[in-house]
Amino acid sequence: MSLTEKPILFQYPLSIYSHRVLWYLWLRGIPYDECAQPPVMPRPDLASIGVGYRKIPIMTIGKDVYCDSRLIISKLESLYPNSCLALQSPADAGVRKLFESWTIDGGIFANAVKLMPFWLDKGLLQNKGFLDDRQKLMGGRRMTAEAMAAGRPEGLQHLRQAFELLETTFLADGREWILATKEPSLADIDAVWPFEWLMVDKGMRGSLPNDQFGAQAYPRVYAWVQRFVAEVKKRKRNISPPVALDGASMSQRVLSTDTVAENVPFDKNDPLQLQQHEEVEVYPSDYGRTGKSTGQIVGLTTTEVVIRNKQGLHQHFPRWNFSIKKTEEADGMTTGASKI
Ligand SMILES: N[C@@H](CCC(=O)N[C@@H](CS)C(=O)NCC(=O)O)C(=O)O
Incomplete structure:
Protein backbone atom coordinates (compact mmCIF):
# COMPACT_ATOMS: atom_id res chain seq x y z
CA MET A 1 0.00 0.00 0.00
CA SER A 2 1.27 3.43 -0.78
CA LEU A 3 -0.14 6.86 -0.32
CA THR A 4 1.40 7.88 -3.61
CA GLU A 5 -1.61 6.09 -5.12
CA LYS A 6 -4.93 7.87 -5.03
CA PRO A 7 -7.76 5.71 -3.68
CA ILE A 8 -10.26 4.39 -6.22
CA LEU A 9 -13.81 4.03 -4.91
CA PHE A 10 -16.13 1.43 -6.44
CA GLN A 11 -19.68 2.56 -5.88
CA TYR A 12 -23.03 3.38 -7.42
CA PRO A 13 -25.13 6.44 -6.60
CA LEU A 14 -28.03 4.51 -5.03
CA SER A 15 -25.73 2.72 -2.60
CA ILE A 16 -26.27 4.19 0.85
CA TYR A 17 -23.23 2.34 2.25
CA SER A 18 -21.13 4.11 -0.39
CA HIS A 19 -22.47 7.42 0.86
CA ARG A 20 -20.86 6.68 4.21
CA VAL A 21 -17.46 6.55 2.52
CA LEU A 22 -18.15 9.52 0.24
CA TRP A 23 -19.18 11.67 3.20
CA TYR A 24 -16.03 10.63 5.00
CA LEU A 25 -13.85 11.58 2.01
CA TRP A 26 -15.63 14.90 1.51
CA LEU A 27 -15.57 15.84 5.19
CA ARG A 28 -11.84 15.15 5.31
CA GLY A 29 -11.03 16.56 1.88
CA ILE A 30 -9.29 13.38 0.72
CA PRO A 31 -8.97 13.22 -3.08
CA TYR A 32 -10.04 9.99 -4.78
CA ASP A 33 -10.99 8.57 -8.16
CA GLU A 34 -13.94 6.36 -8.84
CA CYS A 35 -14.97 3.38 -10.91
CA ALA A 36 -18.77 3.40 -11.09
CA GLN A 37 -20.44 0.02 -10.70
CA PRO A 38 -23.85 -1.28 -11.76
CA PRO A 39 -26.34 -1.68 -8.88
CA VAL A 40 -26.74 -5.38 -9.72
CA MET A 41 -24.49 -8.28 -10.65
CA PRO A 42 -22.47 -9.03 -12.73
CA ARG A 43 -19.59 -6.64 -12.01
CA PRO A 44 -16.92 -7.49 -14.57
CA ASP A 45 -14.63 -4.65 -13.41
CA LEU A 46 -14.29 -6.24 -10.00
CA ALA A 47 -14.00 -9.73 -11.49
CA SER A 48 -11.09 -8.45 -13.62
CA ILE A 49 -9.08 -7.70 -10.47
CA GLY A 50 -10.08 -10.98 -8.82
CA VAL A 51 -12.64 -9.68 -6.32
CA GLY A 52 -15.45 -12.19 -5.66
CA TYR A 53 -16.93 -10.26 -2.72
CA ARG A 54 -20.14 -8.81 -4.10
CA LYS A 55 -21.04 -5.92 -1.88
CA ILE A 56 -20.43 -2.25 -2.50
CA PRO A 57 -18.51 -0.08 -1.58
CA ILE A 58 -14.98 -1.30 -2.22
CA MET A 59 -11.84 0.80 -2.35
CA THR A 60 -8.44 0.09 -3.85
CA ILE A 61 -5.28 1.92 -2.86
CA GLY A 62 -2.33 0.68 -4.90
CA LYS A 63 -2.22 -3.12 -4.55
CA ASP A 64 -4.66 -3.18 -1.62
CA VAL A 65 -8.39 -3.76 -1.97
CA TYR A 66 -10.47 -2.75 1.03
CA CYS A 67 -13.94 -4.26 1.36
CA ASP A 68 -16.80 -2.96 3.54
CA SER A 69 -17.51 0.67 4.45
CA ARG A 70 -16.38 0.10 8.06
CA LEU A 71 -12.97 -1.17 7.08
CA ILE A 72 -12.54 1.46 4.37
CA ILE A 73 -13.22 4.27 6.85
CA SER A 74 -10.97 2.84 9.53
CA LYS A 75 -8.14 2.34 6.99
CA LEU A 76 -8.45 5.88 5.72
CA GLU A 77 -8.31 7.05 9.34
CA SER A 78 -4.95 5.37 9.79
CA LEU A 79 -3.53 6.06 6.33
CA TYR A 80 -4.43 9.76 6.44
CA PRO A 81 -3.52 10.78 9.99
CA ASN A 82 -4.57 13.90 11.93
CA SER A 83 -8.20 13.25 11.19
CA CYS A 84 -10.57 16.12 11.88
CA LEU A 85 -13.26 13.47 12.44
CA ALA A 86 -11.50 11.40 15.11
CA LEU A 87 -12.95 11.29 18.62
CA GLN A 88 -10.66 12.53 21.35
CA SER A 89 -11.53 10.26 24.26
CA GLU A 231 -21.93 20.45 6.16
CA VAL A 232 -21.11 17.60 3.80
CA LYS A 233 -22.27 19.65 0.80
CA LYS A 234 -20.19 22.62 1.92
CA ARG A 235 -17.01 20.60 2.36
CA LYS A 236 -17.52 18.66 -0.87
CA ARG A 237 -17.02 21.92 -2.76
CA ASN A 238 -13.43 22.07 -1.47
CA ILE A 239 -12.17 18.95 -3.20
CA SER A 240 -11.64 18.39 -6.88
CA PRO A 241 -14.13 15.98 -8.45
CA PRO A 242 -12.93 12.38 -8.84
CA VAL A 243 -11.65 11.10 -12.16
CA ALA A 244 -14.21 8.58 -13.49
CA LEU A 245 -12.28 5.46 -14.50
CA ASP A 246 -13.77 2.86 -16.79
CA GLY A 247 -13.13 -0.80 -16.05
CA ALA A 248 -10.19 -1.10 -18.45
CA SER A 249 -8.26 1.91 -17.15
CA MET A 250 -9.03 0.94 -13.55
CA SER A 251 -7.73 -2.62 -13.93
CA GLN A 252 -4.72 -1.44 -15.92
CA ARG A 253 -3.87 0.96 -13.10
CA VAL A 254 -4.54 -1.46 -10.25
CA LEU A 255 -2.83 -4.49 -11.78
CA SER A 256 0.26 -2.62 -12.94
CA THR A 257 0.96 -0.65 -9.78
CA ASP A 258 4.45 -1.21 -8.42
CA THR A 259 3.60 -0.11 -4.91
CA VAL A 260 4.10 -2.46 -1.97
CA ALA A 261 0.98 -3.93 -0.35
CA GLU A 262 0.16 -2.91 3.22
CA ASN A 263 1.79 -5.15 5.79
CA VAL A 264 -0.82 -6.53 8.18
CA PRO A 265 0.56 -8.88 10.88
CA PHE A 266 -0.53 -12.50 11.24
CA ASP A 267 -1.94 -13.61 14.59
CA LYS A 268 -0.90 -17.24 15.12
CA ASN A 269 -3.01 -17.37 18.26
CA ASP A 270 -6.29 -16.67 16.48
CA PRO A 271 -9.19 -18.95 17.57
CA LEU A 272 -9.68 -20.10 13.95
CA GLN A 273 -6.19 -21.67 14.03
CA LEU A 274 -5.37 -20.77 10.45
CA GLN A 275 -1.87 -21.10 9.01
CA GLN A 276 -0.33 -18.19 7.18
CA HIS A 277 -0.36 -18.71 3.36
CA GLU A 278 -3.01 -21.41 3.31
CA GLU A 279 -5.75 -21.06 0.73
CA VAL A 280 -8.99 -19.67 2.10
CA GLU A 281 -12.22 -18.10 1.05
CA VAL A 282 -13.66 -15.07 2.79
CA TYR A 283 -17.30 -14.03 2.62
CA PRO A 284 -19.89 -12.12 4.63
CA SER A 285 -21.77 -14.24 7.15
CA ASP A 286 -24.83 -11.93 7.28
CA TYR A 287 -26.06 -11.58 3.67
CA GLY A 288 -24.41 -11.77 0.26
CA ARG A 289 -22.65 -14.98 1.35
CA THR A 290 -22.28 -16.24 -2.21
CA GLY A 291 -19.91 -13.37 -2.99
CA LYS A 292 -16.70 -15.15 -1.98
CA SER A 293 -13.14 -13.95 -2.43
CA THR A 294 -10.40 -16.56 -2.50
CA GLY A 295 -6.67 -16.44 -2.02
CA GLN A 296 -3.76 -17.08 0.33
CA ILE A 297 -4.27 -15.74 3.80
CA VAL A 298 -1.44 -13.30 4.53
CA GLY A 299 -2.68 -11.10 7.36
CA LEU A 300 -4.90 -11.77 10.36
CA THR A 301 -5.69 -9.58 13.34
CA THR A 302 -8.63 -9.37 15.72
CA THR A 303 -10.42 -7.01 13.37
CA GLU A 304 -9.05 -7.69 9.89
CA VAL A 305 -8.22 -10.52 7.50
CA VAL A 306 -6.11 -10.11 4.36
CA ILE A 307 -5.82 -12.54 1.45
CA ARG A 308 -3.56 -12.36 -1.61
CA ASN A 309 -5.44 -13.26 -4.77
CA LYS A 310 -4.12 -14.73 -8.03
CA GLN A 311 -3.57 -11.24 -9.44
CA GLY A 312 -1.26 -10.44 -6.51
CA LEU A 313 -3.68 -7.97 -4.95
CA HIS A 314 -4.24 -7.96 -1.20
CA GLN A 315 -7.92 -8.01 -0.29
CA HIS A 316 -8.79 -6.80 3.20
CA PHE A 317 -12.01 -7.60 5.08
CA PRO A 318 -13.30 -6.87 8.56
CA ARG A 319 -13.66 -9.89 10.87
CA TRP A 320 -17.09 -8.94 12.24
CA ASN A 321 -19.79 -10.84 10.34
CA PHE A 322 -17.25 -12.36 7.97
CA SER A 323 -16.35 -16.05 7.66
CA ILE A 324 -12.96 -17.44 6.70
CA LYS A 325 -12.85 -21.04 5.52
CA LYS A 326 -9.99 -23.13 4.22
CA THR A 327 -10.93 -23.78 0.61
CA GLU A 328 -10.71 -27.61 0.95
CA GLU A 329 -12.98 -27.37 3.97
CA ALA A 330 -15.47 -25.29 2.04
CA ASP A 331 -15.46 -27.98 -0.68
CA GLY A 332 -16.18 -30.62 1.95
CA MET A 333 -12.79 -32.35 1.42
CA THR A 334 -11.55 -32.20 4.98
CA THR A 335 -12.98 -33.47 8.18
CA GLY A 336 -13.13 -31.23 11.18
CA ALA A 337 -15.18 -29.49 13.80
CA SER A 338 -17.56 -28.16 11.18
CA LYS A 339 -18.75 -31.74 10.57
CA ILE A 340 -19.61 -32.52 14.17
N1 LIG B 1 -21.36 -4.14 5.68
C1 LIG B 1 -21.26 -3.66 4.33
C2 LIG B 1 -22.65 -3.58 3.70
C3 LIG B 1 -22.57 -3.15 2.24
C4 LIG B 1 -23.90 -3.32 1.52
O1 LIG B 1 -24.81 -4.06 1.93
N2 LIG B 1 -24.01 -2.61 0.42
C5 LIG B 1 -25.16 -2.76 -0.43
C6 LIG B 1 -25.31 -1.51 -1.30
S1 LIG B 1 -25.67 -0.09 -0.33
C7 LIG B 1 -24.89 -3.89 -1.40
O2 LIG B 1 -23.76 -4.28 -1.58
N3 LIG B 1 -25.95 -4.40 -2.00
C8 LIG B 1 -25.80 -5.48 -2.92
C9 LIG B 1 -25.02 -5.12 -4.13
O3 LIG B 1 -24.92 -3.93 -4.49
O4 LIG B 1 -24.50 -6.03 -4.76
C10 LIG B 1 -20.57 -2.31 4.35
O5 LIG B 1 -20.55 -1.66 5.41
O6 LIG B 1 -19.98 -1.91 3.33
Missing part, protein backbone atom coordinates in the same frame (compact mmCIF):
# COMPACT_ATOMS: atom_id res chain seq x y z
CA PRO A 90 -11.46 6.44 24.20
CA ALA A 91 -15.00 6.38 25.62
CA ASP A 92 -16.28 8.52 22.73
CA ALA A 93 -14.41 6.32 20.26
CA GLY A 94 -16.19 3.35 21.87
CA VAL A 95 -19.60 5.01 21.63
CA ARG A 96 -18.90 5.70 17.98
CA LYS A 97 -18.20 1.98 17.37
CA LEU A 98 -21.49 1.19 19.09
CA PHE A 99 -23.30 3.55 16.73
CA GLU A 100 -21.66 1.77 13.80
CA SER A 101 -22.84 -1.55 15.16
CA TRP A 102 -26.34 -0.25 16.05
CA THR A 103 -27.00 1.10 12.58
CA ILE A 104 -25.37 -1.71 10.57
CA ASP A 105 -25.92 -4.89 12.58
CA GLY A 106 -28.33 -3.73 15.26
CA GLY A 107 -31.37 -3.69 13.05
CA ILE A 108 -31.66 -0.02 12.08
CA PHE A 109 -30.67 -0.63 8.46
CA ALA A 110 -32.72 -3.84 8.20
CA ASN A 111 -35.80 -1.99 9.46
CA ALA A 112 -35.12 0.97 7.16
CA VAL A 113 -35.05 -1.45 4.19
CA LYS A 114 -38.57 -2.55 5.19
CA LEU A 115 -39.68 1.04 4.54
CA MET A 116 -38.50 1.24 0.92
CA PRO A 117 -41.42 2.73 -1.03
CA PHE A 118 -42.45 -0.31 -3.04
CA TRP A 119 -45.52 1.52 -4.41
CA LEU A 120 -43.52 4.12 -6.41
CA ASP A 121 -43.86 3.82 -10.19
CA LYS A 122 -40.41 3.28 -11.67
CA GLY A 123 -39.04 2.79 -8.17
CA LEU A 124 -36.33 0.18 -7.61
CA LEU A 125 -38.86 -2.28 -6.26
CA GLN A 126 -40.75 -2.24 -9.57
CA ASN A 127 -37.63 -3.35 -11.40
CA LYS A 128 -37.55 -7.08 -12.06
CA GLY A 129 -33.79 -7.17 -12.63
CA PHE A 130 -33.19 -5.51 -9.27
CA LEU A 131 -35.65 -7.80 -7.46
CA ASP A 132 -34.10 -10.92 -9.01
CA ASP A 133 -30.62 -9.76 -8.04
CA ARG A 134 -31.55 -8.91 -4.47
CA GLN A 135 -33.38 -12.22 -4.10
CA LYS A 136 -30.06 -13.95 -4.77
CA LEU A 137 -28.25 -11.58 -2.42
CA MET A 138 -30.70 -12.34 0.38
CA GLY A 139 -30.51 -16.10 -0.08
CA GLY A 140 -33.92 -16.50 -1.75
CA ARG A 141 -36.14 -13.98 0.05
CA ARG A 142 -37.92 -11.77 -2.52
CA MET A 143 -38.99 -8.18 -1.91
CA THR A 144 -42.51 -8.55 -3.28
CA ALA A 145 -45.10 -5.80 -2.76
CA GLU A 146 -46.97 -8.17 -0.40
CA ALA A 147 -43.88 -8.94 1.67
CA MET A 148 -42.95 -5.24 1.84
CA ALA A 149 -46.49 -4.25 2.86
CA ALA A 150 -46.50 -6.92 5.55
CA GLY A 151 -43.12 -5.85 6.97
CA ARG A 152 -43.77 -2.12 6.90
CA PRO A 153 -45.71 -1.62 10.16
CA GLU A 154 -43.02 -3.35 12.20
CA GLY A 155 -40.29 -1.44 10.37
CA LEU A 156 -42.03 1.84 11.15
CA GLN A 157 -42.47 0.91 14.77
CA HIS A 158 -38.81 0.02 15.17
CA LEU A 159 -37.68 3.19 13.43
CA ARG A 160 -39.84 5.24 15.76
CA GLN A 161 -37.91 3.74 18.65
CA ALA A 162 -34.66 4.71 16.97
CA PHE A 163 -35.78 8.30 16.29
CA GLU A 164 -37.04 8.57 19.84
CA LEU A 165 -33.79 7.33 21.28
CA LEU A 166 -31.77 9.97 19.43
CA GLU A 167 -34.29 12.71 20.18
CA THR A 168 -34.55 12.06 23.89
CA THR A 169 -30.97 11.07 24.75
CA PHE A 170 -27.99 12.15 22.64
CA LEU A 171 -29.64 15.16 21.00
CA ALA A 172 -31.87 16.12 23.94
CA ASP A 173 -29.59 18.88 25.20
CA GLY A 174 -29.68 20.76 21.90
CA ARG A 175 -26.11 19.86 20.81
CA GLU A 176 -25.20 20.26 17.16
CA TRP A 177 -23.32 17.00 16.71
CA ILE A 178 -24.10 13.63 18.15
CA LEU A 179 -21.21 13.47 20.64
CA ALA A 180 -21.17 17.21 21.34
CA THR A 181 -18.05 17.79 19.25
CA LYS A 182 -17.41 21.22 17.70
CA GLU A 183 -17.49 19.78 14.18
CA PRO A 184 -19.08 16.60 12.83
CA SER A 185 -17.17 13.47 13.83
CA LEU A 186 -16.99 9.82 12.84
CA ALA A 187 -19.83 9.25 15.28
CA ASP A 188 -22.09 11.48 13.18
CA ILE A 189 -21.30 9.47 10.04
CA ASP A 190 -21.94 6.19 11.86
CA ALA A 191 -25.19 7.35 13.44
CA VAL A 192 -26.72 9.51 10.74
CA TRP A 193 -26.68 7.43 7.57
CA PRO A 194 -29.91 5.35 7.79
CA PHE A 195 -31.81 8.43 9.02
CA GLU A 196 -30.44 10.51 6.16
CA TRP A 197 -31.39 7.72 3.75
CA LEU A 198 -34.99 7.66 4.96
CA MET A 199 -35.43 11.41 5.26
CA VAL A 200 -33.43 12.86 2.36
CA ASP A 201 -32.83 10.26 -0.35
CA LYS A 202 -35.09 10.85 -3.35
CA GLY A 203 -35.62 7.12 -3.87
CA MET A 204 -36.98 6.84 -0.32
CA ARG A 205 -39.55 9.62 -0.64
CA GLY A 206 -42.69 8.72 1.30
CA SER A 207 -40.95 6.05 3.35
CA LEU A 208 -41.73 7.89 6.60
CA PRO A 209 -45.37 8.93 7.12
CA ASN A 210 -45.63 12.54 8.30
CA ASP A 211 -48.14 11.80 11.01
CA GLN A 212 -45.71 9.49 12.81
CA PHE A 213 -42.38 11.06 11.88
CA GLY A 214 -41.46 14.50 10.57
CA ALA A 215 -39.80 17.56 12.11
CA GLN A 216 -42.70 18.11 14.48
CA ALA A 217 -42.34 14.73 16.08
CA TYR A 218 -38.55 14.67 16.10
CA PRO A 219 -37.29 18.26 15.68
CA ARG A 220 -33.77 17.62 16.96
CA VAL A 221 -33.21 14.57 14.78
CA TYR A 222 -34.45 16.41 11.70
CA ALA A 223 -32.29 19.45 12.44
CA TRP A 224 -29.23 17.25 13.02
CA VAL A 225 -29.67 15.34 9.75
CA GLN A 226 -30.14 18.57 7.81
CA ARG A 227 -27.12 20.13 9.52
CA PHE A 228 -25.03 17.11 8.57
CA VAL A 229 -26.18 17.18 4.94
CA ALA A 230 -25.42 20.92 4.68
